[in-house]
Amino acid sequence: MAKETHKQEFEIMRHDLVPLHEVISEEEKKQLFEDLNITPDQLPKIMDTDPVSISIGAKPGQIVKIVRKSHTANEAVAYRLVVESND
Amino acid sequence: MERPRSITKKIGSINFSLLSPNEIRKMSATKVITADTYDDDGFPIAMGLMDPRLGVIEPGLRCKTCGLRVGKDKCPGHFGHIDLAMPVIHVGLVKTIRDCLRATCRDCGRLLLTDKQKNEYREELDKYKLEGRDNTYLLKQIIKGCVKSEKCIHCDREIGKIELDKPTSIRENGKKLTPSEIREWLEKIPDEELPFLDIDKKSARPEWMVLTVLPVPPVTVRPSVTLESGERSEDDLTHKLVDVIRINQRLQENRDAGAPQLIVEDLWELLQYHITTYLDNQTSGIPPARHRSGRPLKTLAQRLKGKEGRFRSNLSGKRVNFSARTVISPDPNLSINEIGVPMEIAKELTVPVKVTSHNLEWCKQMIKQKTDSYQEMEDYTPSVNYVIRDTEGMKQRIKVTERNAEEVAEKLELGSIIERQLMNGDITLFNRQPSLHRMSMMAHRVKVVPYKTFRFNLSVCPPYNADFDGDEMNLHLLQGEEAQAEAEILMKVQENILSPRFGGAIIGGIHDHISGCFLLTHRVKKMSSDYASHILAAIGYEGGLPKETVEKGKYVSGKDIFSTLLPDDLNLEYRAKTCLNCEVCNAPKCPYDAHVIIKKGRLLQGTIDENSIGAFKGRILDRIIRDHGMDAGREFIDKVTRMGITAITLFGFTTAIDDEDIPEEAKRQITEGLEKAMKKIHGLVKAYENEELESLPGRSLEETLEMEIMRVTGRARDMAGEIAGKHLGLNNSAVIMAKSGARGSMLNLSQMSGCVGQQAVRGERIHRGYQYRTLPHFKKHDLGASAKGFVASSYKTGLTPTEYFFHSMGGREGLVDTAVRTSRSGYMQRRLINALEDVKVENDGTVRHSGGQIIQFKYGEDGVDPARSLDGNAVDINRIITDIKEGN
Ligand SMILES: [Mg+2]
Ligand SMILES: [Zn+2]
Ligand SMILES: [Zn+2]
Numbered sequence: 001m002a003k004e005t006h007k008q009e010f011e012i013m014r015h016d017l018v019p020l021h022e023v024i025s026e027e028e029k030k031q032l033f034e035d036l037n038i039t040p041d042q043l044p045k046i047m048d049t050d051p052v053s054i055s056i057g058a059k060p061g062q063i064v065k066i067v068r069k070s071h072t073a074n075e076a077v078a079y080r081l082v083v084e085s086n087d
Numbered sequence: 088m089e090r091p092r093s094i095t096k097k098i099g100s101i102n103f104s105l106l107s108p109n110e111i112r113k114m115s116a117t118k119v120i121t122a123d124t125y126d127d128d129g130f131p132i133a134m135g136l137m138d139p140r141l142g143v144i145e146p147g148l149r150c151k152t153c154g155l156r157v158g159k160d161k162c163p164g165h166f167g168h169i170d171l172a173m174p175v176i177h178v179g180l181v182k183t184i185r186d187c188l189r190a191t192c193r194d195c196g197r198l199l200l201t202d203k204q205k206n207e208y209r210e211e212l213d214k215y216k217l218e219g220r221d222n223t224y225l226l227k228q229i230i231k232g233c234v235k236s237e238k239c240i241h242c243d244r245e246i247g248k249i250e251l252d253k254p255t256s257i258r259e260n261g262k263k264l265t266p267s268e269i270r271e272w273l274e275k276i277p278d279e280e281l282p283f284l285d286i287d288k289k290s291a292r293p294e295w296m297v298l299t300v301l302p303v304p305p306v307t308v309r310p311s312v313t314l315e316s317g318e319r320s321e322d323d324l325t326h327k328l329v330d331v332i333r334i335n336q337r338l339q340e341n342r343d344a345g346a347p348q349l350i351v352e353d354l355w356e357l358l359q360y361h362i363t364t365y366l367d368n369q370t371s372g373i374p375p376a377r378h379r380s381g382r383p384l385k386t387l388a389q390r391l392k393g394k395e396g397r398f399r400s401n402l403s404g405k406r407v408n409f410s411a412r413t414v415i416s417p418d419p420n421l422s423i424n425e426i427g428v429p430m431e432i433a434k435e436l437t438v439p440v441k442v443t444s445h446n447l448e449w450c451k452q453m454i455k456q457k458t459d460s461y462q463e464m465e466d467y468t469p470s471v472n473y474v475i476r477d478t479e480g481m482k483q484r485i486k487v488t489e490r491n492a493e494e495v496a497e498k499l500e501l502g503s504i505i506e507r508q509l510m511n512g513d514i515t516l517f518n519r520q521p522s523l524h525r526m527s528m529m530a531h532r533v534k535v536v537p538y539k540t541f542r543f544n545l546s547v548c549p550p551y552n553a554d555f556d557g558d559e560m561n562l563h564l565l566q567g568e569e570a571q572a573e574a575e576i577l578m579k580v581q582e583n584i585l586s587p588r589f590g591g592a593i594i595g596g597i598h599d600h601i602s603g604c605f606l607l608t609h610r611v612k613k614m615s616s617d618y619a620s621h622i623l624a625a626i627g628y629e630g631g632l633p634k635e636t637v638e639k640g641k642y643v644s645g646k647d648i649f650s651t652l653l654p655d656d657l658n659l660e661y662r663a664k665t666c667l668n669c670e671v672c673n674a675p676k677c678p679y680d681a682h683v684i685i686k687k688g689r690l691l692q693g694t695i696d697e698n699s700i701g702a703f704k705g706r707i708l709d710r711i712i713r714d715h716g717m718d719a720g721r722e723f724i725d726k727v728t729r730m731g732i733t734a735i736t737l738f739g740f741t742t743a744i745d746d747e748d749i750p751e752e753a754k755r756q757i758t759e760g761l762e763k764a765m766k767k768i769h770g771l772v773k774a775y776e777n778e779e780l781e782s783l784p785g786r787s788l789e790e791t792l793e794m795e796i797m798r799v800t801g802r803a804r805d806m807a808g809e810i811a812g813k814h815l816g817l818n819n820s821a822v823i824m825a826k827s828g829a830r831g832s833m834l835n836l837s838q839m840s841g842c843v844g845q846q847a848v849r850g851e852r853i854h855r856g857y858q859y860r861t862l863p864h865f866k867k868h869d870l871g872a873s874a875k876g877f878v879a880s881s882y883k884t885g886l887t888p889t890e891y892f893f894h895s896m897g898g899r900e901g902l903v904d905t906a907v908r909t910s911r912s913g914y915m916q917r918r919l920i921n922a923l924e925d926v927k928v929e930n931d932g933t934v935r936h937s938g939g940q941i942i943q944f945k946y947g948e949d950g951v952d953p954a955r956s957l958d959g960n961a962v963d964i965n966r967i968i969t970d971i972k973e974g975n
């Protein structure tokens with residue numbers, strides 16, 4: 001089951017509804033785990049085949065920082081662990 | 088002493104396996120061969136379904152297998168078995184059987200895959216396992232791949248098409264396979280190919296999916312009950328097993344006697360049916376087995392499934408001790424934190440108290456107070472129901488009676504536990520079903536009262552959604568200090584005044600509390616000092632009487648009486664509910680006394696109504712809670728409700744049918760208005776029929792007509808309401824209730840005295856019924872107002888028969904809507920609760936699942952508790968700015 005990278009038809013990261021995603025550095029990663037007192041598997045996940053992952057070049061094992069607009073807080077930060085997809 | 092922390096463990100995996108025929112025989116205490124249960128003397132028959140080797144149910148009897156009794160030493164019961172004359176398919180596993188047959192060859196039993204394909208799949212499966220990924224999809228793919236082949240790669244046999252005939256028959260190329268043939272086929276599948284069929288070779292062999300032996304559950308699983316008449320009634324499972332044994336026996340006899348194939352096959356089918364229904368009596372495609380009374384039998388699957396099943400009824404939900412249930416009734420003199428508990432209940436419910444050197448004397452006194460008399464006493468004196476003595480690890484429970492009280496009290500030792508009856512001030516949980524939100528279960532302090540109902544303050548009705556038309560509620564007693572403390576801090580009614588839904592109060596003055604305060608504060612209410620002291624006494628006021636005004640007679644103002652409830656630092660200015668939203672608002676100087684100004688805790692002007700003390704909108708209530716805390720909020724609600732009720736009782740307040748009377752002149756005006764509207768509608772219909780009507784943009788002609796007519800009927804009702812409203816002033820009790828927000832609305836009143844208005848089904852005028860008309864009373868194709876559900880009468884004058892019918896149609900829609908809505912939203916809520924029950928907010932502000940998986944990095948993304956928020960905002964900026972401006 002070969003992974004098929006779909007041809008990007010347009011720059012999805014520039015779409016209004018797609019929040020900011022960025023891969024964080026190793027130091028930031030270490031700091032995050034320390035702050036939250038967690039192991040990587042306790043984070044929410046994102047597949048490496050997700051259009052966003054492909055677009056920003058996130059690889060399994062890396063962590064993606066997402067900054068969303070929020071109704072309650074103006075900006076909400078979330079993190080996701082990049083995982084290999086099932087097919 | 089530090090208590091050991093509870094250890095949390097994670098379930099790594101759950102393994103399901105099949106019982107092999109050998110295992111079934113090995114664990115069997117006896118073979119069961121006779122369908123009879125008891126002999127004529129009432130003794131269980133050996134090798135019958137109630138054989139004493141399968142365990143015992145009568146207390147005192149000893150089990151023939153383990154020698155233990157049922158009560159104390161606990162014989163767990165033992166399985167037996169039935170040897171089936173012919174094999175039978177297990178309904179729960181037919182799909183797996185079908186897949187096995189589809190993927191293998193009938194002759195050699197091997198998978199229909201080349202070695203190369205097999206190796207590829209094996210690698211893929213290993214990889215999935217290593218990574219802990221879900222392999223269901225891949226396994227499906229493997230079977231699909233096998234089905235495609237036409238010939239066996241290993242022995243060249245042609246592969247037939249396997250079809251499953253629900254529920255339990257399987258055909259190969261249209262020819263039915265017998266369970267024996269299927270079993271033989273499955274036997275041929277080699278062990279090493281099982282992983283491709285999603286079977287773990289350590290836990291199952293495929294041929295075990297075709298039963299040759301049936302385990303018989305222990306009698307403890309299917310106890311028989313002796314009815315009052317002395318008759319024995321057997322469990323449904325026993326009934327079903329009797330059927331299985333009977334048919335099994337007949338099948339064996341017929342087969343052994345060499346009966347014709349047809350008869351044997353029929354019996355075989357019947358055996359299959361009985362075993363299928365024994366496992367699951369709701370298998371689709373076959374009629375459920377029924378009791379003699381016609382009730383379907385509750386067999387194995389039915390014991391587990393659904394609302395009444397083991398999971399939802401016994402594991403997710405349990406019945407509890409230390410609880411009580413009775414009818415509820417109101418008591419305005421109780422605090423919102425209190426609950427009135429009938430004496431009879433208080434004497435039955437207990438709280439455990441450990442006897443220590445500090446409370447020994449008190450405990451003894453409590454025990455000595457025991458009386459057994461059931462007569463209602465003036466004063467309730469709590470006593471003790473049980474003393475639990477712990478002697479050398481053996482717990483001894485002594486029942487305290489009036490006779491042995493003295494003796495038990497003297498013998499009381501340190502370290503014993505007394506089960507003390509309910510006392511005033513005990514903390515309890517009070518609940519009304521359906522428990523839809525957390526305010527459906529709140530903590531109340533006990534007040535023991537006479538008579539037989541639970542009583543509580545009327546302000547607490549809305550969170551429970553309770554009324555007193557026969558509602559019952561539940562009470563739970565907390566048995567430990569830790570639980571009591573937790574309830575006190577988190578669950579007391581006063582801690583739940585602010586709703587987590589929107590951060591406002593959901594408990595506040597209702598109904599008469601609001602009418603009472605309205606009467607007390609509207610314009611200048613002149614009160615004699617006698618009346619004033621009466622009201623102030625009711626709220627336990629201890630200061631001096633508010634200053635009397637001397638102009639035009641000596642009196643105390645109602646507004647000043649109300650002001651005694653307000654904290655001294657309260658400054659507020661807002662519009663009352665009574666505000667008419669006049670086109671030119673003369674703001675501070677409102678001619679209707681609807682502009683409230685409170686300065687330094689004194690009500691200077693304006694009327695107190697729903698916008699001041701009601702739930703959801705009560706401005707004073709809201710401000711007091713925010714500035715002075717929950718305790719002050721509770722005190723305010725307690726006092727304002729008591730003041731409202733005292734005031735309304737003092738002034739007198741009543742509403743009757745004559746509140747809806749309007750003068751003849753008004754009636755004439757309304758009739759005229761309605762006639763005008765009718766004419767207008769008639770004109771519209773005429774225009775439509777002559778095709779002169781111009782359609783609105785984007786609408787058809789018919790839609791335009793309907794919309795225009797709806798608009799005219801709507802306006803006609805408003806007109807009637809307006810005319811009626813003009814003649815209903817604030818001297819009318821019904822109007823006071825509507826305007827102050829206590830109960831009812833002006834629409835209700837105008838429907839009673841003016842005109843009920845257009846009835847609608849699905850948002851449209853009523854149009855269905857007979858051919859081209861709603862009722863036979865009208866001409867066909869009549870599009871007029873009264874033919875399509877306009878009710879011109881008022882409730883007071885009464886409806887005409889056709890109006891009444893249309894009104895019922897509209898009313899029915901409302902009822903059906905609510906019924907559908909509640910059932911659907913109930914199911915949605917169940918799913919939500921099941922999905923979210925383990926999610927909680929951790930101390931670091933993250934929202935996590937039971938395994939520590941993060942759901943939200945900050946609760947609600949902003950970390951704000953909505954119950955403490957203002958409309959969802961953490962800080963009330965406007966308030967801070969005004970406070971700074973005014974230098975408070
Ligand atoms: Mg009710
Ligand atoms: Zn036993
Ligand atoms: Zn073959």
Ligand SMILES: [Zn+2]
Binds near residue numbers: 667673
């Ligand atoms: Zn006004």
